[in-house]
Amino acid sequence: MGQQPVPTSLTSAVTREIDSALAGVDAELARRYPGDPGTRQPVHTVYVPADAFAADTVTDWGRRALAALDAHAPDAPALAAVLGLPDRLATAVHDRVRAKLRREPVEDLRIDFEDGYGRRPDAEEDAAAARAARLVAETTAQGTAAPWVGIRMKCMEAAVRDRGVRTLDIFLTGLMEAGGLPEGLRLTLPKVTYPEQITAMVRLCEEFEKARALPAGRIGFEIQIETTQSILGPDGRATVARMIDAAQGRATGLHYGTFDYSASCGVSAAHQSPDHPVADHAKAVMQVAAAGTGVRLSDGSTNVLPVGPTEQVHQAWRLHHRLVRRSLARAYYQGWDMHPAQLPTRYAAVYAFYREGLEEAAARLTAYVRRAGGQVLDEPATAKALSGHLLRGLDCGALDADEVTGSTGLDRPALDHLAGRGPTVN
Numbered sequence: 423m424g425q426q427p428v429p430t431s432l433t434s435a436v437t438r439e440i441d442s443a444l445a446g447v448d449a450e451l452a453r454r455y456p457g458d459p460g461t462r463q464p465v466h467t468v469y470v471p472a473d474a475f476a477a478d479t480v481t482d483w484g485r486r487a488l489a490a491l492d493a494h495a496p497d498a499p500a501l502a503a504v505l506g507l508p509d510r511l512a513t514a515v516h517d518r519v520r521a522k523l524r525r526e527p528v529e530d531l532r533i534d535f536e537d538g539y540g541r542r543p544d545a546e547e548d549a550a551a552a553r554a555a556r557l558v559a560e561t562t563a564q565g566t567a568a569p570w571v572g573i574r575m576k577c578m579e580a581a582v583r584d585r586g587v588r589t590l591d592i593f594l595t596g597l598m599e600a601g602g603l604p605e606g607l608r609l610t611l612p613k614v615t616y617p618e619q620i621t622a623m624v625r626l627c628e629e630f631e632k633a634r635a636l637p638a639g640r641i642g643f644e645i646q647i648e649t650t651q652s653i654l655g656p657d658g659r660a661t662v663a664r665m666i667d668a669a670q671g672r673a674t675g676l677h678y679g680t681f682d683y684s685a686s687c688g689v690s691a692a693h694q695s696p697d698h699p700v701a702d703h704a705k706a707v708m709q710v711a712a713a714g715t716g717v718r719l720s721d722g723s724t725n726v727l728p729v730g731p732t733e734q735v736h737q738a739w740r741l742h743h744r745l746v747r748r749s750l751a752r753a754y755y756q757g758w759d760m761h762p763a764q765l766p767t768r769y770a771a772v773y774a775f776y777r778e779g780l781e782e783a784a785a786r787l788t789a790y791v792r793r794a795g796g797q798v799l800d801e802p803a804t805a806k807a808l809s810g811h812l813l814r815g816l817d818c819g820a821l822d823a824d825e826v827t828g829s830t831g832l833d834r835p836a837l838d839h840l841a842g843r844g845p846t847v848n
Contacts, residue, residue, distance in 0.1 A: 454667070455714035458810075460843030462817040463718055464530035464570050465772050466759045467608075467677070471538040472550045472573070477557050480568050484527030486762035490728065491520065494735045501770065504736050505743045511774050519769045522819060527765055530570035530756075533558075535589050536577070536612050537682075544585070551589045555596025562604045572608035574646070578619035587626060594641070598634050609643040610677065615651040617661065620668040627672060642672045644720075648679025650686045653704050663711040673717045676708045677758075680722030696722050696745050696757075705754065721749040723758035728767070739767045746771035755814060776815030783808045784829035787840070791832065809840035 470479055495501040501519075502512035533554045535547065542550070554573060561567035573593050576586030590609070597603050611623050627641040645665055647653065655661040666673050683704055684694035695701065705721065712719055724745055728738035742764055749757055750772065759768055787808045812830070815821035827833050832840075 456716050457714060457842055459716050460838065460841070462569075463755055463814070465755065465818050466528075466757055466768050467530040467532050467570075467720060468528045468568075468759050469532050469534050469538055469574070469723075472533050472535050472547075472554055473539065475533045475554060475557065477561055477566075480528045480531065480561070480566060483762040483765065484523045487523045487527055487765035488520065490735070490763035491523070491766045494728075494732050494739075495766070501766070504739055505767065505770055505774075506740075507770070507774055508778070511777055514777060515770055515773045518773050518819060519766055522769050523765060526569070527762075528568045530608065531568040531572075532608065532610055533571075533573045535586075536574050538574075541582075544588075547585065547589055548592060551592035552596050555593045556600060558604065559597055559600030563601070567604070568606070570606040570608050571604065572610070574610040574612055577611065577613035578622055579613065579615075590626065591630070594630055594634075603636070603640065607641075608674070609641070610646055611643050612646040612679070613648055613682065614645055614665060615649045615661075617664045617668040620645065620665045620673075624668070624670055624672055639671060642674040643669075644675040644677050645669070645673055646677045646679050647704060647708055648682035648686070650683070653707050660707055660711055662708055666711060666715055666717055673715075675718045675720055675756075676712055677720040678705055678708065678722045680758075681725065683722075694725075696724060697748060705752070709753065718756065719754050720756035720758070721745075721754040723760050725760070727761045728763040729761070735763065738763075743767040743771045747775060750775045772818055773820040776811065776818070776820035779811055780815065780821060780825070780829065783811050784826070787812070787832070788830050791830075791840075805840050806842055809837045813837050813841055813843070 468483065476482070491501070495504050498512040498516035501507065501516050502509065507515055535551065539547075539550075551573075558567060558571055562571070573589070575590045575593075576582040578586065594603070597607075611619075614620060623643055627643070628638070630636070631638060631640055645652075645662075647662060652661050652665065655664070662676065666676075678696070678701065680696050680701060681694050684698060684700060685691075687700040689698060689700060701722070705719070708719060724742055726738050726741050728735040728742065746757060746768055749755075757768070759765060787805060790805045790808070809832075812821065812826050813834075816823060816826060816834070823834065826837075830837075
């Protein structure tokens with residue numbers, strides 16, 4: 423017996439009229455809010471002054487990070503005691519941290535031509551930019567470069583604008599002359615205050631692409647948020663949202679600048695920290711502005727470095743570990759590291775965060791897929807977040823594919839689908 427028609431009152435013409443009326447909105451939503459790109463995001467960015475950058479910077483940071491670990495927390499119980507890691511996580515986290523420092527100690531490297539480099543004679547900065555391009559090309563070809571690498575240029579303010587543009591041109595031209603732009607190229611534009619400065623950066627990218635016959639849109643850039651004007655404009659609107667729009671799809675990230683932003687708010691030096699209330703406000707505005715756009719977020723840094731006697735190192739480690747954990751809980755999955763001895767606590771915090779969430783995320787995701795209910799009734803948005811947690815854990819090396827599949831019954835394509843990253847899984 424066939425299914426009986428369900429009575430309705432509206433004609434199909436009404437639906438077509440609504441579709442037509444909302445076609446522009448549909449297109450605008452798709453353009454402005456494409457969602458997460460579904461690719462791996464680095465857990466940190468390491469800043470190195472341009473004159474200190476060398477071919478062995480990545481491996482040198484790994485060696486120095488391991489030396490700090492050996493000196494101040496040589497085994498799993500010692501590291502767990504310093505950071506307060508649960509016993510059940512201590513060995514796995516410690517072992518993964520050591521392996522990471524040997525294999526890939528730096529995920530994202532930024533060669534700094536701004537505050538970390540300062541004002542130099544033009545000939546000196548020209549040479550440093552050309553040298554940076556040569557070393558990036560050489561290490562990329564050798565497989566010893568960080569997966570993501572690039573420069574932070576000087577900003578678009580009048581006093582240093584020409585210098586910043588010239589350094590960018592020299593660096594990109596040097597890469598092209600050496601064989602092309604690396605896949606993991608990252609460029610950072612600092613001290614942005616007006617959307618028009620983003621428009622100018624877009625123009626530079628467009629002109630370089632034309633000059634070098636590159637595909638349109640090949641060059642993207644990060645926007646560094648470190649001025650009050652980048653959060654709230656003189657008209658009372660959230661400037662950062664306008665900056666993302668002005669980037670015309672080229673913005674890859676928003677990076678919070680702890681110390682410049684804090685200083686611009688009048689925070690005294692002793693209280694400038696990523697967990698200060700002015701930092702939380704700025705980052706909350708950044709987070710809402712970037713949501714759904716595919717533009718990723720990065721927290722800033724702490725200037726309390728783990729150097730000196732063991733107790734001093736331990737104090738700095740505990741602070742850094744707490745700040746990284748705090749950022750992760752607030753959905754800031756990336757941050758800045760300024761010293762090799764910060765790498766052990768960066769990876770310890772990241773690995774513990776994803777490993778301690780594995781069991782609950784797996785159980786809730788399995789229940790969702792099976793529609794089994796349980797103590798928490800999850801919705802599709804929550805399933806998306808749960809699968810995203812597991813995917814980030816896989817991407818950074820905190821979790822292994824076998825243990826995730828074993829605990830959820832889901833392989834990578836299935837997780838990608840639930841997170842809205844891949845094709846439908848049958």
